[in-house]
Amino acid sequence: MxxxxxxxxxxxxxxxxxxxxxxxxxxxxxxxxxxxxxxxxxxxxxxxxxxSFYTGYVQVHKAGYWDEQVLDNGMKYDKSLDSRILAVSQVTGVSPRLETFGLIATDINTKGCMVVGIDPDREDKVTGLKSKVTKGTCIVPGDKKVMLSEGLALRMKAGIGDTVYLIGQGYHGATSAGKFEVKGLVRFGSPELNNQLLYLSLEDARELYSAEDLATSAVISLSNPGNPGLTADALKQQLGNEYEIMSWEAMLPDxxxxxxxxxxxxxxxxxxxxxxxxxxxxxxxxxxxxxxxxxxxxxxxxxxxxxxxxxxxxxxxxxxxxxxxxxxxxxxxxxxxxxxxxxxxxxxxxxxxxxxxxxxxxxxxxxxxxxxxxxxxxxxxxxxxxxxxxxxxxxxxxxxxxxxx
Amino acid sequence: MSDIVIDTHNISRVYNPTTIPIYAIRNVHLHIKRGEFTALVGPSGSGKTTLLNLIGGLDKPDEGQIFINGTDITTLSPGKLIDFRLHNIGFVFQSFNLIPVLTARENAEFIMLLQGKSKAERGTRMKQLFNQIDLEDKMDSRPGELSGGQQQRVAVARALASKPQFVLADEPTANLDSKSASNLLDIMDKLNREENITFLFSTHDQRVIDRARRVITLVDGQVATDTNVIDTSAPH
Structure with missing residues (x-):
């Protein structure tokens, strides 16, 4: 002492x-x-x-979708698949999406964009969508309205209440075209996302692209985002070879x-x-x-x-x-x-x-x-x-x- | 118990033994009895400090043996030698060397702490020692608050705290003014006479030499003269 x-x-x-x-x-x-x-x-x-704001930590696709990202490579997304995904431990939420590229047009401008059909509530749970709404309000299922990312809205010179037109190719080569009102604007930290995303409800997207029950991806949120590879392995075992399971590291190698x-x-x-x-x-x-x-x-x-x-x-x-x-x-x-x-x-x-x-x-x-x-x-x-x-x-x-x- | 406290048998200390050997100490044969008050004198480089270091177990001779109270300290391991010094030898250095963050009392009882003595034992001894060095009122002062002479008196108290066989003092008055030196010598002289404590000084100081009752002169590492001074002040 x-x-x-x-x-x-x-x-x-x-x-x-x-x-x-x-x-x-x-x-x-x-x-x-x-x-x-x-x-x-x-x-x-x-x-x-x-x-976490867009890609999600893990995604489920139909096998082969990632190499050729077209609607024809989408998967049938029903309650059975939904519950099989949710049954995997560490999966805290899943949001099915129908994603495709299309043309957005207003009276004065036309531009290519990423069209994303979502279930707004489930998307919010997985990627916090509603927190990214900066103007207007979030879309609801079947309201025939869209949300634009801020950068895209700026380029299209479109604001809340304006009408935009979507033109593209639907499932199995069907032609798709639709008219939608802008209901909200969202902001992304990533400039790439902020300049090209357009959200509409999954229901409206399926109707627009003639893709009933279809989803191109299921975005998954995890209880332990630090190790997405573990959950990807568990999902692979649960869902089998019919699906490809990708962690964000595999989707975004850069x-x-x-x-x-x-x-x-x-x-x-x-x-x-x-x-x-x-x-x-x-x-x-x-x-x-x-x-x-x-x-x-x-x-x-x-x-x-x-x-x-x-x-x-x-x-x-x-x-x-x-x-x-x-x-x-x-x-x-x-x-x-x-x-x-x-x-x-x-x-x-x-x-x-x-x-x-x-x-x-x-x-x-x-x-x-x-x-x-x-x-x-x-x-x-x-x-x-x-x-x-x-x-x-x-x-x-x-x-x-x-x-x- | 033997009357001889320090007994050196033909000790030599050689520097550069393989090239050009320099004998700091050469064949020194010395007996110092209990209660002696001895001054080791000689010119600079004559080997006084080296001899003191050898006797104090701080250095080892290249030849010969050193017996302290019958124990050959040249055969002790470094660890045992430290322990031996702690219990048998008191040191007083030229430049006081008190620990600046401790009080005078804490400095003096430091040795007793190392020895594992109880608080009560330390208290009694400190009271006695500070009374002897006449610094009872400075027990709680830090070294920086004491004069050079007072610090050296505390150093003497520290050397005596462990009740050693003898005290080695290397130029103890070198850094002191006349009054402080005289005061210190009075105290050491008194301790020697009243408590039969053995002192061995290395010194250049004539005041110390004048007080010594035995004067050993070293020249070139060898004992040139060894004189017992007739002590007229000793009690009969």
Whole structure:
């Protein structure tokens, strides 16, 4: 117990030195937590933009649909298939869709777009559709109305209450054409989606494209989005070879690769950060050992066992490292929270590069506690490993040479 | 118990033994009896500090043996040597070397903490020692609040706290003014006379030499003279 007391007193004998060491650890934790939170936040946002807001974590299609995405490759979607999908554990919701490309026209403009027939309530449960409505209201089954993504509405110069025409090819080559009123506008984070999506009810889409009981995909929400591959495997077993089950990683390989590449770059940045921190901490430890060389030699000379002296140095280091880590974690909470609420936004060329990947150049931080804990632990372990240096020096100390002036 | 506390048998300490050997200490044969008040003198580089380090178990001789109260310390392992020093030897260094974050009392009782002595035991001993060094009113002061002489008196208290066989003092008055040095010497002299504590000093200081009752002169690592001074002040 007296060792602990002495260690505590020793920590504060040179307040500047202790403050420098603690500050090195403090800023290391903040930067490290911020980097890690930013990394996770960017990827979460990317996945949210592209995956959870539209693609879904897992999709069920008729086998072969993904390679040739036409209505003729759609699947019969009935209650039986619906309940078989929902029976798989981890599946929390399923939304059948009828998706095809078509032409949208107004009195002044015509453009290609992605037409998506949906069950609004089920789509809302899976992708949070209603939260994306920015103007007007959400469509309801059979109301013969549509919702346009904001970018598409802007290009078509169409607003709420305007009429749009849909022209395309229906099931088995049937010609399809229909007139619909714009009921709402929706906004997507992904510019690619925001510029081309049109929603109408599944019922109206089936009628428009002469595709009774048909769905091209069933979009699935999961209780554990972190591992969609597991649920995809379970669905494969449940539904058999007649269907293809795809996780978002398989559907969007570009996005997955982008995440992996960026994740690796972030790891290098964090590695460099850890190295800088290590040098910072080690520098102060070196300074401390030089300052206290004479005193440590004297303590061994008067009869303090090296094991006790090692324990004393280790306690001092642990207290300093723990203090720096704890303060760093506490201080990083408001910083990370601030950047979560007010994310960094990039503009110009960089933003357009990101948009090419299909998501907006917005970088929020993740407020997951895992980042605070894991980064705190990593910096603490670095600090504790470095604090082995004073212990090593004590073990090899020679009182005669240490006490030479 | 033997009357001889320190007994060195032809000890030598050689630096650079494989190239150009330099003898810091050469064939020193020395007996120091309990209760002696001895000064080790000689010019700079004569080997005073080296001999003190050897006797204190801080360094090992290349040749010869050192017996402290009958124990050959040259055969002890480094760990056992630390333990031996803790229980048998008191050290007073030239530059006080008190731990700045501890009070005078905490510095002095530090050795007893290392020995695992109880709080009560430490309390009694500290009271006695601080009374002897005449610093009872400064027990709770930190080293920075004490003068050089007072700090060195605390260092003496620390050296004596473990009730050692003898005290080694390396130039204890080198950093003190005349008054403080005289005061310190008075205290050590008193402790020697009243409690029969053995002191061995290495010193250049004539004031210390004048107080010593035995003066050993080292020249080039060898004992040149060993003189017992007639003590006219000793009680008969």
């Amino acid at each position: 007296w060792l602990l007391g002495l260690a505590w007193k020793n920590m504060w004998r040179n307040k500047t030195r202790t403050a420098i060491t603690m500050a090195a650890i403090f800023f290391a934790v903040i930067l490290s937590v911020l980097t890690s939170s930013l990394k996770d936040g960017i990827f979460d946002n990317l996945i949210k933009n592209v995956v 996005v997955k690769q982008h995440i992996e590449t960026d994740s690796n770059s972030m790891k290098y940045i964090q590695g460099i950060l850890y190295m800088l921190v290590s040098f910072g901490i080690f520098g102060t430890l070196l300074m401390m050992m030089v300052e206290r060389k004479y005193e440590l030699g004297m303590l061994v000379a008067i009869g303090m066992k090296k094991s006790r002296l090692c324990a004393l140095m280790a306690i001092e280091s642990v207290l300093t490292v723990l203090g720096g880590c704890a303060l760093g974690i506490l201080a990083s909470i408001p910083v990370v929270y601030y950047f979560n609420q007010k994310p960094l936004r990039l503009g110009g060329e960089i933003a357009s590069i990101y948009e090419r990947f299909g998501f907006e150049a917005v970088f929020p931080t993740s407020i997951s506690p895992d980042n605070f804990i894991s980064q705190g632990i990593i910096v603490m372990v670095i600090g504790l490993i470095l604090s082995m240096y004073p212990v090593y020096k004590v073990l090899t100390i020679d009182p005669v040479t240490s006490m030479k002036r």
